[in-house]
Amino acid sequence: MTVNVVGKRVKRVDAVAKVTGKAKYTDDFMERDMLVGKILRSPYAHAIVKKIDVSKAKALPGVEAVLTYKDVPDNKYATAGHPYSLDPKHRDREDRTILTKKARFVGDEIAAVVATDDLTAEKALKLIDVEYEVLEPVLTPEDALKENAPLIHEEYDNNIISDFGYQIGDVEESFKESDYIFEDEFETSIVQHCHLENHISYAYVDADDRIVIVSSTQIPHICRRIVGQALGIPWGRIRVIKPYIGGGFGNKQDVCLEPLNAALTLAVGGRPVKIDLSREECMIATRTRHAFKYKFKTGVSKDGKLIATHITAISNNGAYASHGHSIAMSAGTKFRPLYSFKSIKFDPVTVYTNLPAAGAMRAYGVPQIKFALESHMENIARKLNMDPIEFRRRNLLGEGYVDPLNGNKVLSCGIHECIAKGKELINWDEKKEKYKNQTGIKRRGLGMACFSYASGTHPVGLELAGARIVLNQDGSVQLQIGATEIGQGSDTVFAQMVAEVLGIPVDMVHVVSTQDTDISPFDTGAYASRQTYVTGMAVKKAALEIKEKILNFVWGMTDIPAEALDIEDANIVYKHSGEVVMPLSKVAMQTYYDTVFAKPITSDTSNNARVNAMSFGVTFAEVEVDIKTGKIEVVEIFNVHDSGKIINPQLAEGQVHGGVSMGIGYALSEEMLFDEKTGKPLNNNLLDYKLPTIMDTPDIGVAFVETHDPTGPFGNKSLGEPPAISPAPAIRNAVLDATGVAFDRIPMTPQRVFEKFKEAKLV
Amino acid sequence: MLKKISFTVNGKEVSLEVNPGETLLEVLRKRLGYTGVKKGCAVGECGACTVLIDGTPTDSCIYLAVWADGKEIITIEGIAEDGKLSKVQEAFVEEGAVQCGFCTPGLVLTTTAMVQSGKKYTREEIKRELSGHFCRCTGYQNIIKAVEKSLED
Ligand code: FES
Ligand code: FES
Numbered sequence: 001m002t003v004n005v006v007g008k009r010v011k012r013v014d015a016v017a018k019v020t021g022k023a024k025y026t027d028d029f030m031e032r033d034m035l036v037g038k039i040l041r042s043p044y045a046h047a048i049v050k051k052i053d054v055s056k057a058k059a060l061p062g063v064e065a066v067l068t069y070k071d072v073p074d075n076k077y078a079t080a081g082h083p084y085s086l087d088p089k090h091r092d093r094e095d096r097t098i099l100t101k102k103a104r105f106v107g108d109e110i111a112a113v114v115a116t117d118d119l120t121a122e123k124a125l126k127l128i129d130v131e132y133e134v135l136e137p138v139l140t141p142e143d144a145l146k147e148n149a150p151l152i153h154e155e156y157d158n159n160i161i162s163d164f165g166y167q168i169g170d171v172e173e174s175f176k177e178s179d180y181i182f183e184d185e186f187e188t189s190i191v192q193h194c195h196l197e198n199h200i201s202y203a204y205v206d207a208d209d210r211i212v213i214v215s216s217t218q219i220p221h222i223c224r225r226i227v228g229q230a231l232g233i234p235w236g237r238i239r240v241i242k243p244y245i246g247g248g249f250g251n252k253q254d255v256c257l258e259p260l261n262a263a264l265t266l267a268v269g270g271r272p273v274k275i276d277l278s279r280e281e282c283m284i285a286t287r288t289r290h291a292f293k294y295k296f297k298t299g300v301s302k303d304g305k306l307i308a309t310h311i312t313a314i315s316n317n318g319a320y321a322s323h324g325h326s327i328a329m330s331a332g333t334k335f336r337p338l339y340s341f342k343s344i345k346f347d348p349v350t351v352y353t354n355l356p357a358a359g360a361m362r363a364y365g366v367p368q369i370k371f372a373l374e375s376h377m378e379n380i381a382r383k384l385n386m387d388p389i390e391f392r393r394r395n396l397l398g399e400g401y402v403d404p405l406n407g408n409k410v411l412s413c414g415i416h417e418c419i420a421k422g423k424e425l426i427n428w429d430e431k432k433e434k435y436k437n438q439t440g441i442k443r444r445g446l447g448m449a450c451f452s453y454a455s456g457t458h459p460v461g462l463e464l465a466g467a468r469i470v471l472n473q474d475g476s477v478q479l480q481i482g483a484t485e486i487g488q489g490s491d492t493v494f495a496q497m498v499a500e501v502l503g504i505p506v507d508m509v510h511v512v513s514t515q516d517t518d519i520s521p522f523d524t525g526a527y528a529s530r531q532t533y534v535t536g537m538a539v540k541k542a543a544l545e546i547k548e549k550i551l552n553f554v555w556g557m558t559d560i561p562a563e564a565l566d567i568e569d570a571n572i573v574y575k576h577s578g579e580v581v582m583p584l585s586k587v588a589m590q591t592y593y594d595t596v597f598a599k600p601i602t603s604d605t606s607n608n609a610r611v612n613a614m615s616f617g618v619t620f621a622e623v624e625v626d627i628k629t630g631k632i633e634v635v636e637i638f639n640v641h642d643s644g645k646i647i648n649p650q651l652a653e654g655q656v657h658g659g660v661s662m663g664i665g666y667a668l669s670e671e672m673l674f675d676e677k678t679g680k681p682l683n684n685n686l687l688d689y690k691l692p693t694i695m696d697t698p699d700i701g702v703a704f705v706e707t708h709d710p711t712g713p714f715g716n717k718s719l720g721e722p723p724a725i726s727p728a729p730a731i732r733n734a735v736l737d738a739t740g741v742a743f744d745r746i747p748m749t750p751q752r753v754f755e756k757f758k759e760a761k762l763v
Numbered sequence: 764m765l766k767k768i769s770f771t772v773n774g775k776e777v778s779l780e781v782n783p784g785e786t787l788l789e790v791l792r793k794r795l796g797y798t799g800v801k802k803g804c805a806v807g808e809c810g811a812c813t814v815l816i817d818g819t820p821t822d823s824c825i826y827l828a829v830w831a832d833g834k835e836i837i838t839i840e841g842i843a844e845d846g847k848l849s850k851v852q853e854a855f856v857e858e859g860a861v862q863c864g865f866c867t868p869g870l871v872l873t874t875t876a877m878v879q880s881g882k883k884y885t886r887e888e889i890k891r892e893l894s895g896h897f898c899r900c901t902g903y904q905n906i907i908k909a910v911e912k913s914l915e916d
Contacts, residue, residue, distance in 0.1 A: 015855070654900075697903050
């Protein structure tokens with residue numbers, strides 16, 4: 001197989017559809033008589049509905065249905081986009097119903113209306129009379145953990161979702177062997193995905209009495225199962241269709257609207273009903289990123305070798321479990337392949353609070369722990385009087401590491417090269433020298449931070465991916481996958497993979513971008529940076545099968561053995577010389593129309609990945625800090641990634657750009673704010689929530705160290721999420737370098753920075 | 764209380780009766796089927812709904828349909844001529860400025876207005892012109908490149 005297309009800057013297969021406005025998103029399909037579904041949300045963070053009267057709402061002309069918790073099935077279900085597990089112990093906590101009698105955060109879903117238009121639906125919501133018994137809200141994890149804290153979910157004994165952790169070795173023993181013990185505490189904030197397209201879905205009942213749901217989701221097949229569970233109906237009665245979606249970042253790896261949407265269409269005799277969340281709703285009533293508090297106690301030897309670390313974590317999960325403790329466990333797992341510790345103790349606790357439910361968000365718990373760990377590493381290096389890069393280098397694990405808990409093995413690792421490259425790109429040594437003794441108002445500094453990550457969820461989750469290919473009459477192919485394009489470019493890299501294996505140009509691969517659970521192969525969807533790695537292997541297998549079938553067919557036609565043949569540039573050629581035997585299109589026509597041997601060529605494969613490749617990388621950042629105003633400007637930033645073989649450099653760079661910009665927002669400005677007494681959201685809109693604009697975003701430098709991972713379909717490893725991991729600690733470490741002030745909390749907003757500078761007597 | 768208005772969309776004349784409260788966004792999307800106009804916030808914060816009104820990029824979600832009476836509206840559907848991508852669209856494709864694509868129509872239209880203005884822009888000025896558009900996917904890097912390329916002679 002010669003490499004022609006994999007590794008090239010191939011244009012996105014959906015770019016033209018997207019620049020011309022032809023790409024269809026959920027809201028762009030026109031159903032006749034589409035009705036509007038709207039949700040009545042609790043104004044209280046913690047309350048019980050004592051009485052609810054919907055008669056006035058129902059009487060309003062144009063209102064077709066009003067539903068409360070009494071009118072929907074009271075099946076408890078879990079919303080996280082995880083593969084189903086046959087083992088009940090391995091399932092997510094089922095703590096939701098479609099509508100609720102008990103409000104657990106401001107915005108919780110008490111009732112819903114279906115009306116002919118938006119205005120009528122809004123009016124109807126106002127006509128619903130609810131009498132609440134207001135309960136004491138529990139707004140911090142500390143309060144939630146108190147003895148006698150009000151219970152957020154009464155069916156459990158306390159507000160703890162889980163406190164499962166692990167120990168490798170014996171940290172107490174290892175501490176005794178350590179020359180120094182260092183302790184630090186860190187805190188991250190609640191942030192939100194802010195994909196540009198809000199959550200939206202519509203549903204109707206089709207002529208066969210099946211519920212069809214069109215939704216902006218990352219996980220159509222999982223969504224189908226969860227709707228079935230929530231409604232208590234056979235899963236086969238549900239069909240989920242996923243068109244183009246306007247970003248997800250993990251927030252659509254959760255089932256937020258679809259069960260209610262299904263209930264609403266059933267309530268109006270199967271007529272189509274749309275739920276289109278406003279930005280304000282979307283920011284509180286979908287999911288957020290868990291805020292974490294971390295404590296580290298780390299033992300180190302005199303010569304700067306890490307010996308043991310004891311990590312304590314509190315994860316603020318908000319009102320419903322969603323992805324729950326998986327986030328903390330992902331954090332506690334994915335940092336391990338980076339540094340060598342003799343012993344690690346990881347003590348996390350995931351806690352309910354009366355705040356919006358936290359779920360999956362790009363890099364799944366890892367930005368939080370890496371902010372803490374890489375800040376901690378920096379503090380330790382300084383205390384040891386060691387160069388922070390040298391300190392890290394001394395402790396890196398690298399190839400050959402086998403994780404003692406999950407058995408995943410590091411078969412490729414370019415972290416040393418990543419560090420060397422980043423150091424050079426930012427001109428580390430020279431600038432370090434230059435910024436040594438600054439005293440002015442504006443001070444510059446350099447920082448860096450490393451990370452490790454996984455490709456998919458094996459062995460925690462099942463990693464199943466399907467691919468199907470059909471050879472068309474003209475020699476082009478259709479590719480169907482259950483994996484979802486959410487903006488990251490998966491359709492394009494899959495097309496490249498097929499083109500590569502089949503020896504045809506990319507534009508002869510027609511990727512069916514829409515997933516339809518009736519038609520698309522089974523795949524759990526876009527999350528955990530799994531698709532290029534896990535689905536990629538399914539796509540490769542399917543393409544190899546097609547190729548084999550084509551060459552065998554030619555053997556039958558020509559009596560040239562299949563082994564002597566290859567496909568190049570859409571021609572069947574002799575393998576040894578490249579001489580053209582016949583065009584692929586000719587073979588394709590024969591497969592359809594030969595009166596004796598016709599047999600259209602297809603393949604339908606799946607890949608159950610029981611491997612997991614570790615990816616690595618580093619951020620180098622330079623900041624300029626204004627001591628007087630507390631403003632931090634990122635002057636230069638470079639992300640260097642070892643994601644194995646890069647399938648499409650242009651798309652890969654795009655992933656890094658987006659992730660780094662998200663990381664900069666995480667470091668400096670983004671934070672969801674809630675009233676400390678009532679839990680009311682204070683900035684759930686794009687004006688008050690400080691998403692980076694184009695003005696706030698510096699030039700983002702990207703480089704790759706291309707290792708080859710033997711388990712990836714083309715040597716590739718994860719890339720979608722990792723870029724968002726290390727910018728925040730690198731920026732924090734740069735601020736420390738510039739000012740000597742060690743921040744232990746993000747975002748480092750001017751206000752917070754200024755206060756901290758005052759404390760440190762810099763101002 | 765419906766009001767009759769007339770305007771052109773992508774050169775085509777349209778007359779219809781609208782509610783005084785209806786936004787141009789709703790009319791374009793729901794009544795006329797121009798679904799390339801996107802809605803990211805509906806309150807003027809994100810730029811996804813940008814259309815050109817008499818050549819000026821405008822958030823159609825906070826622009827009442829009645830104000831459009833007599834105006835020339837260009838939506839993303841009106842940018843490619845005879846199925847051929849415009850220079851701006853071409854640049855967005857070439858430079859990899861598109862990911863999920865939800866911000867793209869608005870950005871292509873604002874860039875088109877910049878190109879039509881005939882002005883020269885520095886990088887800082889480009890950023891300022893585009894600062895009303897949020898993009899969560901691209902970190903704006905390739906968007907800036909696409910705009911620079913669009914503005915090249
Ligand atoms: S939808 Fe108009 S500015 Fe966001
Ligand atoms: S490409 Fe997704 S918001 Fe810009």
